Amino acid sequence: MSTVLPGKPLTALARCTRPTRNVNTSISLRFTSTLQAHAQAQVKTAPSPTLPPLSALPARVLLRSLLVSTISSKRFLLIPALSLMSFLSKPNRIWLFDVDRNPLLHGILKKTFYNQFCAGENGAECRSTIREMKDMGFRGMILTYAAETVFDHSTQAQQGNCIAALKSEQGDVSVDAAVYQCPSIEAWREGTVETIYMTEAEDYLAVKLTGAGVSVTEAFAAGELPPQQMMDALHEVCTKAKDRRVRILVDAESQHFQKGIARVAVELMRTYNRDGYSTIYNTYQAYLKSTPATLANHLAVAKEDGFTLGLKLVRGAYMTTDERSLIHDTKEDTDNAYNMIAQGALRKNIGEFGDKGTREFPSVNLFLASHNKESVVAAHELHKHRVMSGLPTVPVRFAQLHGMSDEVSFSLLQMNDGDGTPEVYKCSTWGGMGECLAYLLRRAIENRDAVLRTDNEYRALKTEVFRRVKSVFSPSPSS
Structure with missing residues:
Protein backbone atom coordinates (compact mmCIF):
# COMPACT_ATOMS: atom_id res chain seq x y z
CA MET A 1 0.00 0.00 0.00
CA GLN A 36 -10.96 14.21 4.26
CA ALA A 37 -12.78 15.43 7.37
CA HIS A 38 -10.52 18.45 7.64
CA ALA A 39 -10.99 19.31 3.97
CA GLN A 40 -14.77 19.38 4.47
CA ALA A 41 -14.51 21.49 7.64
CA GLN A 42 -11.96 23.87 6.18
CA VAL A 43 -14.21 24.74 3.24
CA LYS A 44 -16.82 25.97 5.75
CA THR A 45 -14.50 27.90 8.06
CA ALA A 46 -11.58 29.22 6.01
CA PRO A 47 -11.67 32.93 5.05
CA SER A 48 -13.52 33.62 1.82
CA PRO A 49 -11.14 34.08 -1.14
CA THR A 50 -13.21 37.11 -2.20
CA LEU A 51 -12.47 38.97 1.05
CA PRO A 52 -9.18 40.15 2.59
CA PRO A 53 -7.36 37.43 4.59
CA LEU A 54 -7.97 39.19 7.92
CA SER A 55 -11.74 39.13 7.38
CA ALA A 56 -11.76 35.84 9.32
CA LEU A 57 -10.61 37.50 12.57
CA PRO A 58 -13.34 38.11 15.17
CA ALA A 59 -13.82 41.83 15.87
CA ARG A 60 -12.39 41.71 19.41
CA VAL A 61 -9.28 39.86 18.19
CA LEU A 62 -8.89 42.29 15.31
CA LEU A 63 -9.03 45.33 17.61
CA ARG A 64 -6.63 43.79 20.13
CA SER A 65 -4.26 42.87 17.30
CA LEU A 66 -4.38 46.44 16.02
CA LEU A 67 -3.58 47.79 19.50
CA VAL A 68 -0.58 45.47 19.96
CA SER A 69 0.58 46.05 16.38
CA THR A 70 0.38 49.81 16.88
CA ILE A 71 2.68 49.54 19.89
CA SER A 72 5.02 47.15 18.06
CA SER A 73 5.31 49.32 14.95
CA LYS A 74 5.95 52.61 16.77
CA ARG A 75 9.38 52.74 18.40
CA PHE A 76 8.37 55.53 20.77
CA LEU A 77 5.73 53.15 22.16
CA LEU A 78 7.63 49.87 21.83
CA ILE A 79 10.83 50.88 23.65
CA PRO A 80 9.04 51.84 26.90
CA ALA A 81 6.87 48.72 26.61
CA LEU A 82 9.96 46.53 26.27
CA SER A 83 11.61 48.20 29.24
CA LEU A 84 8.52 47.71 31.37
CA MET A 85 8.12 44.05 30.42
CA SER A 86 11.81 43.40 31.05
CA PHE A 87 11.48 45.01 34.49
CA LEU A 88 8.36 43.01 35.34
CA SER A 89 9.92 39.72 34.22
CA LYS A 90 12.62 39.87 36.90
CA PRO A 91 12.00 37.51 39.84
CA ASN A 92 11.13 38.48 43.41
CA ARG A 93 9.30 41.73 42.65
CA ILE A 94 7.37 43.50 45.40
CA TRP A 95 3.56 43.15 45.35
CA LEU A 96 3.05 46.32 43.32
CA PHE A 97 5.14 45.01 40.41
CA ASP A 98 4.28 41.31 40.70
CA VAL A 99 2.11 40.37 37.72
CA ASP A 100 0.67 37.35 39.52
CA ARG A 101 -0.23 39.15 42.77
CA ASN A 102 -1.26 42.63 41.62
CA PRO A 103 -4.75 42.15 40.09
CA LEU A 104 -4.75 45.49 38.24
CA LEU A 105 -1.39 44.84 36.60
CA HIS A 106 -2.40 41.26 35.87
CA GLY A 107 -5.66 42.38 34.27
CA ILE A 108 -4.04 44.97 32.00
CA LEU A 109 -1.45 42.53 30.71
CA LYS A 110 -4.02 39.72 30.40
CA LYS A 111 -6.35 41.75 28.18
CA THR A 112 -3.55 42.97 25.91
CA PHE A 113 -0.24 41.19 25.35
CA TYR A 114 -1.09 37.94 27.13
CA ASN A 115 -4.33 37.19 25.27
CA GLN A 116 -2.71 38.27 22.01
CA PHE A 117 0.13 35.74 22.21
CA CYS A 118 -0.83 33.10 24.80
CA ALA A 119 -3.49 30.40 24.96
CA GLY A 120 -4.50 30.68 28.60
CA GLU A 121 -3.56 30.25 32.24
CA GLY A 431 1.01 29.21 31.74
CA GLY A 432 0.65 31.77 34.49
CA MET A 433 1.31 35.42 33.75
CA GLY A 434 4.67 35.37 35.49
CA GLU A 435 5.68 32.17 33.72
CA CYS A 436 4.84 33.64 30.31
CA LEU A 437 6.53 37.04 30.68
CA ALA A 438 9.86 35.85 29.24
CA TYR A 439 8.01 34.47 26.23
CA LEU A 440 6.02 37.70 25.80
CA LEU A 441 9.20 39.74 26.03
CA ARG A 442 10.81 37.63 23.30
CA ARG A 443 7.79 38.13 21.04
CA ALA A 444 8.00 41.89 21.58
CA ILE A 445 11.72 41.89 20.76
CA GLU A 446 11.03 39.82 17.65
CA ASN A 447 8.50 42.44 16.52
CA ARG A 448 11.05 45.18 17.15
CA ASP A 449 13.65 43.44 15.00
CA ALA A 450 11.25 42.56 12.17
CA VAL A 451 10.43 46.16 11.29
CA LEU A 452 9.17 45.58 7.75
CA ARG A 453 6.92 42.68 8.71
CA THR A 454 5.53 44.56 11.70
CA ASP A 455 4.75 47.62 9.57
CA ASN A 456 3.03 45.42 6.99
CA GLU A 457 0.94 43.75 9.69
CA TYR A 458 -0.03 47.13 11.13
CA ARG A 459 -1.16 48.42 7.73
CA ALA A 460 -3.11 45.24 6.97
CA LEU A 461 -4.89 45.35 10.33
CA LYS A 462 -5.71 49.03 9.97
CA THR A 463 -7.07 48.47 6.46
CA GLU A 464 -9.30 45.65 7.70
CA VAL A 465 -10.68 47.79 10.53
CA PHE A 466 -11.48 50.60 8.07
CA ARG A 467 -13.11 48.09 5.71
CA ARG A 468 -15.42 46.83 8.45
CA VAL A 469 -16.29 50.33 9.65
CA LYS A 470 -17.08 51.35 6.08
CA SER A 471 -19.28 48.28 5.59
CA VAL A 472 -21.44 49.37 8.53
CA PHE A 473 -22.36 52.61 6.78
CA SER A 474 -22.47 51.25 3.24
CA PRO A 475 -23.31 47.55 3.50
CA SER A 476 -22.90 45.35 0.45
CA PRO A 477 -23.31 41.61 -0.21
CA SER A 478 -19.51 41.16 -0.39
CA SER A 479 -18.91 42.63 3.07
Whole structure:
Protein backbone atom coordinates (compact mmCIF):
# COMPACT_ATOMS: atom_id res chain seq x y z
CA MET A 1 0.00 0.00 0.00
CA SER A 2 1.18 3.54 -0.66
CA THR A 3 2.18 5.86 2.13
CA VAL A 4 -0.42 8.58 2.56
CA LEU A 5 1.33 11.91 3.01
CA PRO A 6 -0.45 14.56 5.10
CA GLY A 7 -0.87 17.61 2.92
CA LYS A 8 -1.34 15.72 -0.37
CA PRO A 9 -4.60 16.19 -2.33
CA LEU A 10 -6.54 12.95 -2.01
CA THR A 11 -7.32 12.84 -5.74
CA ALA A 12 -3.63 12.70 -6.55
CA LEU A 13 -2.58 10.08 -4.02
CA ALA A 14 -2.89 7.10 -6.33
CA ARG A 15 -0.47 8.44 -8.88
CA CYS A 16 1.81 10.47 -6.62
CA THR A 17 2.80 8.10 -3.83
CA ARG A 18 5.42 5.42 -4.05
CA PRO A 19 5.25 1.90 -2.65
CA THR A 20 7.29 1.63 0.54
CA ARG A 21 8.22 -1.15 2.91
CA ASN A 22 6.77 -1.69 6.36
CA VAL A 23 4.01 0.86 5.98
CA ASN A 24 1.50 0.82 8.78
CA THR A 25 -1.89 0.39 7.10
CA SER A 26 -3.88 1.82 9.99
CA ILE A 27 -1.77 4.99 9.98
CA SER A 28 -2.36 5.46 6.26
CA LEU A 29 -6.12 4.98 6.58
CA ARG A 30 -6.18 7.31 9.56
CA PHE A 31 -4.43 10.06 7.60
CA THR A 32 -6.89 9.64 4.72
CA SER A 33 -9.98 9.91 6.91
CA THR A 34 -8.71 12.81 9.01
CA LEU A 35 -7.59 14.78 5.96
CA GLN A 36 -10.96 14.21 4.26
CA ALA A 37 -12.78 15.43 7.37
CA HIS A 38 -10.52 18.45 7.64
CA ALA A 39 -10.99 19.31 3.97
CA GLN A 40 -14.77 19.38 4.47
CA ALA A 41 -14.51 21.49 7.64
CA GLN A 42 -11.96 23.87 6.18
CA VAL A 43 -14.21 24.74 3.24
CA LYS A 44 -16.82 25.97 5.75
CA THR A 45 -14.50 27.90 8.06
CA ALA A 46 -11.58 29.22 6.01
CA PRO A 47 -11.67 32.93 5.05
CA SER A 48 -13.52 33.62 1.82
CA PRO A 49 -11.14 34.08 -1.14
CA THR A 50 -13.21 37.11 -2.20
CA LEU A 51 -12.47 38.97 1.05
CA PRO A 52 -9.18 40.15 2.59
CA PRO A 53 -7.36 37.43 4.59
CA LEU A 54 -7.97 39.19 7.92
CA SER A 55 -11.74 39.13 7.38
CA ALA A 56 -11.76 35.84 9.32
CA LEU A 57 -10.61 37.50 12.57
CA PRO A 58 -13.34 38.11 15.17
CA ALA A 59 -13.82 41.83 15.87
CA ARG A 60 -12.39 41.71 19.41
CA VAL A 61 -9.28 39.86 18.19
CA LEU A 62 -8.89 42.29 15.31
CA LEU A 63 -9.03 45.33 17.61
CA ARG A 64 -6.63 43.79 20.13
CA SER A 65 -4.26 42.87 17.30
CA LEU A 66 -4.38 46.44 16.02
CA LEU A 67 -3.58 47.79 19.50
CA VAL A 68 -0.58 45.47 19.96
CA SER A 69 0.58 46.05 16.38
CA THR A 70 0.38 49.81 16.88
CA ILE A 71 2.68 49.54 19.89
CA SER A 72 5.02 47.15 18.06
CA SER A 73 5.31 49.32 14.95
CA LYS A 74 5.95 52.61 16.77
CA ARG A 75 9.38 52.74 18.40
CA PHE A 76 8.37 55.53 20.77
CA LEU A 77 5.73 53.15 22.16
CA LEU A 78 7.63 49.87 21.83
CA ILE A 79 10.83 50.88 23.65
CA PRO A 80 9.04 51.84 26.90
CA ALA A 81 6.87 48.72 26.61
CA LEU A 82 9.96 46.53 26.27
CA SER A 83 11.61 48.20 29.24
CA LEU A 84 8.52 47.71 31.37
CA MET A 85 8.12 44.05 30.42
CA SER A 86 11.81 43.40 31.05
CA PHE A 87 11.48 45.01 34.49
CA LEU A 88 8.36 43.01 35.34
CA SER A 89 9.92 39.72 34.22
CA LYS A 90 12.62 39.87 36.90
CA PRO A 91 12.00 37.51 39.84
CA ASN A 92 11.13 38.48 43.41
CA ARG A 93 9.30 41.73 42.65
CA ILE A 94 7.37 43.50 45.40
CA TRP A 95 3.56 43.15 45.35
CA LEU A 96 3.05 46.32 43.32
CA PHE A 97 5.14 45.01 40.41
CA ASP A 98 4.28 41.31 40.70
CA VAL A 99 2.11 40.37 37.72
CA ASP A 100 0.67 37.35 39.52
CA ARG A 101 -0.23 39.15 42.77
CA ASN A 102 -1.26 42.63 41.62
CA PRO A 103 -4.75 42.15 40.09
CA LEU A 104 -4.75 45.49 38.24
CA LEU A 105 -1.39 44.84 36.60
CA HIS A 106 -2.40 41.26 35.87
CA GLY A 107 -5.66 42.38 34.27
CA ILE A 108 -4.04 44.97 32.00
CA LEU A 109 -1.45 42.53 30.71
CA LYS A 110 -4.02 39.72 30.40
CA LYS A 111 -6.35 41.75 28.18
CA THR A 112 -3.55 42.97 25.91
CA PHE A 113 -0.24 41.19 25.35
CA TYR A 114 -1.09 37.94 27.13
CA ASN A 115 -4.33 37.19 25.27
CA GLN A 116 -2.71 38.27 22.01
CA PHE A 117 0.13 35.74 22.21
CA CYS A 118 -0.83 33.10 24.80
CA ALA A 119 -3.49 30.40 24.96
CA GLY A 120 -4.50 30.68 28.60
CA GLU A 121 -3.56 30.25 32.24
CA ASN A 122 -5.45 26.98 32.71
CA GLY A 123 -7.00 24.09 30.81
CA ALA A 124 -10.39 25.71 30.29
CA GLU A 125 -8.89 28.85 28.77
CA CYS A 126 -6.56 26.81 26.54
CA ARG A 127 -9.34 24.58 25.24
CA SER A 128 -11.43 27.65 24.45
CA THR A 129 -8.53 29.19 22.51
CA ILE A 130 -7.93 25.95 20.58
CA ARG A 131 -11.60 25.74 19.61
CA GLU A 132 -11.61 29.37 18.48
CA MET A 133 -8.55 28.76 16.28
CA LYS A 134 -10.12 25.73 14.65
CA ASP A 135 -13.37 27.63 14.09
CA MET A 136 -11.34 30.17 12.09
CA GLY A 137 -10.16 27.41 9.76
CA PHE A 138 -6.84 26.31 11.25
CA ARG A 139 -5.96 22.63 11.12
CA GLY A 140 -5.07 22.64 14.77
CA MET A 141 -2.96 24.11 17.54
CA ILE A 142 0.62 23.80 18.68
CA LEU A 143 0.63 24.18 22.46
CA THR A 144 3.62 24.58 24.75
CA TYR A 145 4.12 25.04 28.48
CA ALA A 146 5.88 28.31 29.28
CA ALA A 147 8.72 27.17 31.56
CA GLU A 148 12.17 27.44 29.95
CA THR A 149 15.74 28.54 30.59
CA VAL A 150 17.56 31.06 28.41
CA PHE A 151 21.35 31.35 28.39
CA ASP A 152 22.57 34.88 27.70
CA HIS A 153 25.92 34.63 25.90
CA SER A 154 26.81 38.25 26.67
CA THR A 155 26.47 37.78 30.44
CA GLN A 156 27.23 34.03 30.58
CA ALA A 157 24.16 33.67 32.79
CA GLN A 158 21.09 31.47 32.77
CA GLN A 159 17.67 32.96 33.32
CA GLY A 160 14.43 31.07 33.86
CA ASN A 161 11.68 30.50 36.41
CA CYS A 162 12.51 26.78 36.60
CA ILE A 163 16.01 27.50 37.96
CA ALA A 164 14.67 30.04 40.44
CA ALA A 165 12.13 27.49 41.66
CA LEU A 166 14.77 24.82 42.16
CA LYS A 167 17.11 27.11 44.06
CA SER A 168 14.31 28.35 46.28
CA GLU A 169 13.43 24.76 47.20
CA GLN A 170 16.90 23.31 47.64
CA GLY A 171 19.24 26.24 48.02
CA ASP A 172 22.12 26.89 45.62
CA VAL A 173 22.84 23.18 45.26
CA SER A 174 25.21 21.33 42.99
CA VAL A 175 23.99 19.46 39.93
CA ASP A 176 24.70 16.05 41.52
CA ALA A 177 22.40 16.81 44.42
CA ALA A 178 19.57 17.69 42.08
CA VAL A 179 19.85 14.74 39.71
CA TYR A 180 17.65 12.19 41.47
CA GLN A 181 13.95 13.00 41.90
CA CYS A 182 14.57 16.58 40.93
CA PRO A 183 11.46 18.64 41.76
CA SER A 184 11.92 20.77 38.64
CA ILE A 185 11.90 17.69 36.40
CA GLU A 186 8.77 16.44 38.12
CA ALA A 187 7.10 19.84 37.74
CA TRP A 188 8.06 19.86 34.04
CA ARG A 189 6.64 16.36 33.60
CA GLU A 190 3.36 17.27 35.27
CA GLY A 191 2.99 20.49 33.28
CA THR A 192 3.78 18.77 29.99
CA VAL A 193 1.40 15.87 30.60
CA GLU A 194 -1.26 18.40 31.54
CA THR A 195 -0.62 20.15 28.23
CA ILE A 196 -1.13 16.90 26.30
CA TYR A 197 -4.63 16.55 27.75
CA MET A 198 -5.49 20.08 26.63
CA THR A 199 -4.84 19.13 23.01
CA GLU A 200 -6.87 17.09 20.54
CA ALA A 201 -5.98 14.56 17.84
CA GLU A 202 -3.73 16.05 15.12
CA ASP A 203 -2.66 18.92 17.39
CA TYR A 204 0.99 19.37 18.35
CA LEU A 205 2.77 19.62 21.68
CA ALA A 206 5.87 21.83 21.62
CA VAL A 207 8.31 21.08 24.44
CA LYS A 208 11.03 23.31 25.89
CA LEU A 209 13.34 20.84 27.56
CA THR A 210 15.28 23.46 29.54
CA GLY A 211 12.14 24.10 31.55
CA ALA A 212 13.01 20.99 33.55
CA GLY A 213 15.66 22.81 35.57
CA VAL A 214 19.34 22.95 36.40
CA SER A 215 20.21 19.24 36.30
CA VAL A 216 18.88 19.10 32.73
CA THR A 217 20.44 22.34 31.51
CA GLU A 218 23.85 21.35 32.90
CA ALA A 219 23.69 18.11 30.93
CA PHE A 220 22.65 19.95 27.77
CA ALA A 221 25.44 22.50 28.21
CA ALA A 222 27.88 19.58 28.18
CA GLY A 223 26.22 18.11 25.09
CA GLU A 224 25.01 15.11 27.08
CA LEU A 225 21.69 13.36 27.55
CA PRO A 226 19.76 14.55 30.64
CA PRO A 227 19.38 12.51 33.85
CA GLN A 228 17.44 9.24 33.67
CA GLN A 229 14.53 10.84 35.52
CA MET A 230 14.16 13.28 32.63
CA MET A 231 14.46 10.55 29.99
CA ASP A 232 11.77 8.55 31.79
CA ALA A 233 9.55 11.64 31.83
CA LEU A 234 10.15 12.17 28.10
CA HIS A 235 9.21 8.59 27.24
CA GLU A 236 6.03 8.95 29.29
CA VAL A 237 5.19 12.18 27.46
CA CYS A 238 5.89 10.63 24.04
CA THR A 239 3.79 7.55 24.77
CA LYS A 240 0.82 9.56 26.02
CA ALA A 241 1.04 11.95 23.06
CA LYS A 242 1.23 9.12 20.53
CA ASP A 243 -1.78 7.41 22.12
CA ARG A 244 -3.78 10.64 21.61
CA ARG A 245 -2.46 11.13 18.03
CA VAL A 246 -0.69 14.30 19.16
CA ARG A 247 2.75 15.03 17.71
CA ILE A 248 5.69 16.57 19.56
CA LEU A 249 7.89 19.44 18.40
CA VAL A 250 11.15 19.63 20.35
CA ASP A 251 11.83 23.36 20.43
CA ALA A 252 15.21 24.82 19.57
CA GLU A 253 16.59 26.88 22.43
CA SER A 254 19.73 28.82 23.33
CA GLN A 255 22.81 27.51 21.51
CA HIS A 256 24.47 26.90 24.87
CA PHE A 257 22.05 23.96 25.29
CA GLN A 258 21.24 23.01 21.72
CA LYS A 259 23.72 20.17 21.17
CA GLY A 260 22.27 18.22 24.08
CA ILE A 261 18.70 19.01 23.04
CA ALA A 262 19.38 17.69 19.53
CA ARG A 263 20.77 14.45 20.99
CA VAL A 264 17.56 13.93 22.92
CA ALA A 265 15.41 14.66 19.86
CA VAL A 266 17.29 12.14 17.71
CA GLU A 267 17.01 9.47 20.42
CA LEU A 268 13.26 10.02 20.64
CA MET A 269 12.83 10.01 16.84
CA ARG A 270 14.73 6.74 16.65
CA THR A 271 12.16 5.18 18.99
CA TYR A 272 8.86 6.80 17.99
CA ASN A 273 9.18 7.80 14.31
CA ARG A 274 8.45 4.66 12.35
CA ASP A 275 6.48 3.62 9.25
CA GLY A 276 6.76 7.01 7.59
CA TYR A 277 4.98 8.78 10.46
CA SER A 278 6.80 11.36 12.56
CA THR A 279 5.57 11.66 16.14
CA ILE A 280 8.69 13.63 17.15
CA TYR A 281 10.15 16.63 15.31
CA ASN A 282 13.47 18.32 15.95
CA THR A 283 13.69 22.07 15.33
CA TYR A 284 16.39 23.41 13.00
CA GLN A 285 17.23 27.13 13.07
CA ALA A 286 18.06 28.48 9.61
CA TYR A 287 19.87 31.53 11.00
CA LEU A 288 22.68 29.34 12.35
CA LYS A 289 25.62 28.76 10.02
CA SER A 290 25.97 25.22 11.37
CA THR A 291 22.43 24.08 10.55
CA PRO A 292 23.13 22.52 7.10
CA ALA A 293 25.85 20.32 8.62
CA THR A 294 23.63 19.38 11.58
CA LEU A 295 20.76 18.48 9.26
CA ALA A 296 23.03 16.42 6.99
CA ASN A 297 24.21 14.44 10.01
CA HIS A 298 20.63 13.77 11.14
CA LEU A 299 19.55 12.76 7.62
CA ALA A 300 22.38 10.23 7.61
CA VAL A 301 21.37 8.84 11.01
CA ALA A 302 17.71 8.60 9.93
CA LYS A 303 18.66 6.71 6.79
CA GLU A 304 21.03 4.37 8.59
CA ASP A 305 18.67 3.60 11.48
CA GLY A 306 15.49 3.49 9.39
CA PHE A 307 13.38 6.12 11.16
CA THR A 308 11.47 9.12 9.84
CA LEU A 309 13.16 12.46 10.45
CA GLY A 310 10.76 15.05 11.82
CA LEU A 311 12.12 18.32 10.40
CA LYS A 312 10.66 21.50 11.85
CA LEU A 313 12.31 24.52 10.24
CA VAL A 314 12.39 28.01 11.78
CA ARG A 315 14.53 31.06 11.22
CA GLY A 316 15.53 31.49 14.88
CA ALA A 317 14.45 33.50 17.92
CA TYR A 318 17.51 33.85 20.18
CA MET A 319 19.55 36.46 18.33
CA THR A 320 19.72 38.77 21.35
CA THR A 321 21.20 36.05 23.61
CA ASP A 322 23.09 33.66 21.29
CA GLU A 323 26.69 34.20 20.21
CA ARG A 324 26.48 36.49 17.18
CA SER A 325 29.31 34.82 15.26
CA LEU A 326 27.26 31.60 15.04
CA ILE A 327 24.48 33.42 13.16
CA HIS A 328 24.39 34.37 9.48
CA ASP A 329 25.72 37.85 8.82
CA THR A 330 22.60 39.19 7.06
CA LYS A 331 18.87 38.57 6.96
CA GLU A 332 19.22 37.73 3.28
CA ASP A 333 21.65 34.94 4.14
CA THR A 334 19.16 33.55 6.66
CA ASP A 335 16.30 33.77 4.15
CA ASN A 336 18.38 31.94 1.55
CA ALA A 337 19.32 29.24 4.06
CA TYR A 338 15.68 28.76 5.07
CA ASN A 339 14.41 28.50 1.50
CA MET A 340 17.24 26.19 0.48
CA ILE A 341 16.42 23.69 3.24
CA ALA A 342 12.63 23.94 2.83
CA GLN A 343 12.62 23.57 -0.94
CA GLY A 344 15.39 20.98 -0.84
CA ALA A 345 13.32 18.81 1.49
CA LEU A 346 10.24 19.22 -0.72
CA ARG A 347 12.31 18.12 -3.73
CA LYS A 348 13.92 15.32 -1.68
CA ASN A 349 17.33 16.73 -2.55
CA ILE A 350 19.57 18.12 0.19
CA GLY A 351 23.34 18.00 -0.18
CA GLU A 352 24.48 14.45 -0.84
CA PHE A 353 20.98 13.07 -0.27
CA GLY A 354 18.56 12.62 -3.18
CA ASP A 355 18.70 12.20 -6.94
CA LYS A 356 21.38 14.89 -7.28
CA GLY A 357 23.54 13.39 -4.56
CA THR A 358 25.15 10.07 -3.85
CA ARG A 359 22.85 8.83 -1.08
CA GLU A 360 19.16 7.96 -1.02
CA PHE A 361 16.92 10.54 0.64
CA PRO A 362 15.50 9.21 3.94
CA SER A 363 11.91 9.37 5.11
CA VAL A 364 11.15 12.95 6.21
CA ASN A 365 8.08 14.79 7.54
CA LEU A 366 8.43 18.56 7.12
CA PHE A 367 6.97 21.31 9.29
CA LEU A 368 7.58 24.90 8.15
CA ALA A 369 7.20 27.52 10.88
CA SER A 370 7.69 30.95 9.36
CA HIS A 371 6.23 34.45 9.28
CA ASN A 372 7.77 35.11 5.88
CA LYS A 373 4.93 35.04 3.36
CA GLU A 374 7.20 34.56 0.35
CA SER A 375 8.84 31.50 1.91
CA VAL A 376 5.66 29.67 2.90
CA VAL A 377 3.72 30.49 -0.28
CA ALA A 378 6.64 29.34 -2.43
CA ALA A 379 6.91 26.13 -0.40
CA HIS A 380 3.19 25.37 -0.70
CA GLU A 381 3.19 26.04 -4.44
CA LEU A 382 6.25 23.83 -4.93
CA HIS A 383 4.68 21.02 -2.91
CA LYS A 384 1.41 21.27 -4.81
CA HIS A 385 3.22 21.31 -8.17
CA ARG A 386 5.19 18.20 -7.30
CA VAL A 387 2.10 16.38 -6.06
CA MET A 388 0.11 17.18 -9.21
CA SER A 389 3.07 16.29 -11.44
CA GLY A 390 3.68 12.96 -9.74
CA LEU A 391 7.13 14.01 -8.52
CA PRO A 392 8.61 12.76 -5.23
CA THR A 393 8.03 15.03 -2.24
CA VAL A 394 7.49 14.89 1.53
CA PRO A 395 4.53 15.67 3.81
CA VAL A 396 4.45 19.34 4.83
CA ARG A 397 2.51 21.47 7.28
CA PHE A 398 2.78 25.17 8.13
CA ALA A 399 2.58 27.28 11.29
CA GLN A 400 2.78 30.82 12.57
CA LEU A 401 2.80 32.06 16.13
CA HIS A 402 -0.45 32.90 17.87
CA GLY A 403 -1.03 36.64 17.57
CA MET A 404 1.56 37.19 14.85
CA SER A 405 1.43 37.17 11.04
CA ASP A 406 -2.30 36.47 10.87
CA GLU A 407 -2.32 37.92 7.36
CA VAL A 408 0.19 35.23 6.34
CA SER A 409 -1.79 32.46 8.06
CA PHE A 410 -5.12 33.40 6.50
CA SER A 411 -3.52 33.94 3.10
CA LEU A 412 -2.34 30.34 3.24
CA LEU A 413 -5.82 29.18 4.25
CA GLN A 414 -7.28 31.01 1.26
CA MET A 415 -5.07 28.91 -1.03
CA ASN A 416 -7.08 25.81 -0.10
CA ASP A 417 -8.70 24.29 -3.20
CA GLY A 418 -11.02 22.06 -1.20
CA ASP A 419 -8.46 19.28 -0.73
CA GLY A 420 -7.51 20.12 2.86
CA THR A 421 -4.19 21.74 1.95
CA PRO A 422 -2.28 23.68 2.98
CA GLU A 423 -2.63 22.54 6.58
CA VAL A 424 -1.99 25.60 8.75
CA TYR A 425 -1.47 25.68 12.53
CA LYS A 426 -1.11 28.36 15.17
CA CYS A 427 1.52 27.98 17.90
CA SER A 428 0.73 29.26 21.39
CA THR A 429 2.14 29.15 24.90
CA TRP A 430 0.19 28.60 28.09
CA GLY A 431 1.01 29.21 31.74
CA GLY A 432 0.65 31.77 34.49
CA MET A 433 1.31 35.42 33.75
CA GLY A 434 4.67 35.37 35.49
CA GLU A 435 5.68 32.17 33.72
CA CYS A 436 4.84 33.64 30.31
CA LEU A 437 6.53 37.04 30.68
CA ALA A 438 9.86 35.85 29.24
CA TYR A 439 8.01 34.47 26.23
CA LEU A 440 6.02 37.70 25.80
CA LEU A 441 9.20 39.74 26.03
CA ARG A 442 10.81 37.63 23.30
CA ARG A 443 7.79 38.13 21.04
CA ALA A 444 8.00 41.89 21.58
CA ILE A 445 11.72 41.89 20.76
CA GLU A 446 11.03 39.82 17.65
CA ASN A 447 8.50 42.44 16.52
CA ARG A 448 11.05 45.18 17.15
CA ASP A 449 13.65 43.44 15.00
CA ALA A 450 11.25 42.56 12.17
CA VAL A 451 10.43 46.16 11.29
CA LEU A 452 9.17 45.58 7.75
CA ARG A 453 6.92 42.68 8.71
CA THR A 454 5.53 44.56 11.70
CA ASP A 455 4.75 47.62 9.57
CA ASN A 456 3.03 45.42 6.99
CA GLU A 457 0.94 43.75 9.69
CA TYR A 458 -0.03 47.13 11.13
CA ARG A 459 -1.16 48.42 7.73
CA ALA A 460 -3.11 45.24 6.97
CA LEU A 461 -4.89 45.35 10.33
CA LYS A 462 -5.71 49.03 9.97
CA THR A 463 -7.07 48.47 6.46
CA GLU A 464 -9.30 45.65 7.70
CA VAL A 465 -10.68 47.79 10.53
CA PHE A 466 -11.48 50.60 8.07
CA ARG A 467 -13.11 48.09 5.71
CA ARG A 468 -15.42 46.83 8.45
CA VAL A 469 -16.29 50.33 9.65
CA LYS A 470 -17.08 51.35 6.08
CA SER A 471 -19.28 48.28 5.59
CA VAL A 472 -21.44 49.37 8.53
CA PHE A 473 -22.36 52.61 6.78
CA SER A 474 -22.47 51.25 3.24
CA PRO A 475 -23.31 47.55 3.50
CA SER A 476 -22.90 45.35 0.45
CA PRO A 477 -23.31 41.61 -0.21
CA SER A 478 -19.51 41.16 -0.39
CA SER A 479 -18.91 42.63 3.07
